[in-house]
Amino acid sequence: MNSKEYNQSVxxxxxxxxxxxxxxxxxxxHARDIVQDSYEKLWRNIENVNSEKVKSxxxxxxxxxxxxxxxxxxRQTSIEDYPVAEETHDEQYSDLSEVLNEAVKRLPEIxxxxxxxxxxxxYSYKEIGECTLLSEAQVKVxxxxxxxxxxxxxxxxxxxx
Amino acid sequence: xxxxxNYESFFLDYLEGKLEEDMIDEFLDFLEQNSDLKExxxxxxxxHLPEEQIVFSGxxxxxxxxxxxxxxLDIKTIALMEGDLRDxxxxxxxxxxxxxxxxxxxxxxxxxxxxxxxIGIKYPDKQKLYRKSGTTILLNWVMRAAAVVVILWGVQSxxxxxxxxxxxxxxxxxxxxxxxxxAPDKKIEPMVKSKENESGEMIVSQVNANYKSHQSxxxxxxxxxxxxxxxxxQRDLMVLEKITPIxxxxxxxTIENELAVAHLVNIEPIHETRxxxxxxxxxxxxxxxxxxxxxxxxxRILRIGLSVASxxxxxxxxxxxxxxxxxxxxxxxxxxxxxxxLEKK
Numbered sequence: 001m002n003s004k005e006y007n008q009s010v011x012x013x014x015x016x017x018x019x020x021x022x023x024x025x026x027x028x029x030h031a032r033d034i035v036q037d038s039y040e041k042l043w044r045n046i047e048n049v050n051s052e053k054v055k056s057x058x059x060x061x062x063x064x065x066x067x068x069x070x071x072x073x074x075r076q077t078s079i080e081d082y083p084v085a086e087e088t089h090d091e092q093y094s095d096l097s098e099v100l101n102e103a104v105k106r107l108p109e110i111x112x113x114x115x116x117x118x119x120x121x122x123y124s125y126k127e128i129g130e131c132t133l134l135s136e137a138q139v140k141v142x143x144x145x146x147x148x149x150x151x152x153x154x155x156x157x158x159x160x161x
Numbered sequence: 162x163x164x165x166x167n168y169e170s171f172f173l174d175y176l177e178g179k180l181e182e183d184m185i186d187e188f189l190d191f192l193e194q195n196s197d198l199k200e201x202x203x204x205x206x207x208x209h210l211p212e213e214q215i216v217f218s219g220x221x222x223x224x225x226x227x228x229x230x231x232x233x234l235d236i237k238t239i240a241l242m243e244g245d246l247r248d249x250x251x252x253x254x255x256x257x258x259x260x261x262x263x264x265x266x267x268x269x270x271x272x273x274x275x276x277x278x279x280i281g282i283k284y285p286d287k288q289k290l291y292r293k294s295g296t297t298i299l300l301n302w303v304m305r306a307a308a309v310v311v312i313l314w315g316v317q318s319x320x321x322x323x324x325x326x327x328x329x330x331x332x333x334x335x336x337x338x339x340x341x342x343x344a345p346d347k348k349i350e351p352m353v354k355s356k357e358n359e360s361g362e363m364i365v366s367q368v369n370a371n372y373k374s375h376q377s378x379x380x381x382x383x384x385x386x387x388x389x390x391x392x393x394x395q396r397d398l399m400v401l402e403k404i405t406p407i408x409x410x411x412x413x414x415t416i417e418n419e420l421a422v423a424h425l426v427n428i429e430p431i432h433e434t435r436x437x438x439x440x441x442x443x444x445x446x447x448x449x450x451x452x453x454x455x456x457x458x459x460x461r462i463l464r465i466g467l468s469v470a471s472x473x474x475x476x477x478x479x480x481x482x483x484x485x486x487x488x489x490x491x492x493x494x495x496x497x498x499x500x501x502x503l504e505k506k
Contacts, residue, residue: 017284
């Protein structure tokens, strides 16, 4: 991989990675840092990364960096301060996407990751497994659970509305 | 060891063919010794329960389809959404849904869980991620170096121009000391006949001559050049004593006077350089000499250099362009701001 292909990867994937990370951690500053860090790592390993695998490399790197950041943040955040993921229906939603976004926030971390990779990037079970170090069967199970959770959340919201 | 107390289990094993081989001989000896139990064993051999053909007629009602499982609809729907159904499964599932409209709502809810990326979210610092090749970096540094050189040239030429414009002041000073050197009297003519040959004396005599010419206004134009005589006449001190001193004064410098003084201090070459070219003209002449035309104009190179310098300095350094030429350089910072005119007046 050369610098031209590297710059192309910036054009092609930086927005996608940023969206993926931002949806996961909902922190713009951290998301920016993670994207920059991922590309720094890519640049350092540019000679070892095949241009065809660069997207997978970037997402995998960004995902693991994000996990590190989340763990670090968790260590710094006391249990009392941590937001409790309970279903409340006080919010007013104007459309489905808002409801869905709210539901995605409430997903367990790993379920959120796999379903975002699936829906946003169209990754196969195998690709998601490579990125998250899960087996294909585990990926399937997490996607199934995430879809059921989202469906139930949307259903409840519609009933409330 | 087989006894009359435990023989039943051995009988059962024998009848089912499960009696161990090493027990068979012992079992047969036991039967020979107990003939009554041998008859009992033969009675067991004839007992067999008949096989009955009883069928449950309500079996159809017990069958369940996959949709009867609580999570079956979920599994099938998600499999359909993820493209995991094979062959004719998608079609059969859709047919099933049409025949069960009560499931349609659940199915629709599942379809709503598919998320679409918000392409409005863009990574804001993309410019920081781009990398430049070694050639580009080298060219950038060359451009920066060129810009610095051009700026230094410009500044240097400015100072040169300023020093030349200050010449009239020095001329005035020389004029003011004229009375100290030579008395402005026509009677000093004998001095010219002096035979001394010291350089200082020469200058004095020349200044005298110049002053004399200034007084009489007899020098014609710029071409007048005083001729330094090789033999400097010796001063007549007696004559000098009779000279009435004249107070020094700042005279209006005529062109002739300036020229005369300039000739005296041998600054004629500097007068010629009063026509010093601007940075633009200088670079243009260089490019012209080098045969460059069009694209590689001095003005363009200077502008590129200044633009790069402006970018490096964070827009602190700037320039103004009048009639296609760079008129002045501007510098602005928190501490100070100034403008250097470049155009020749």
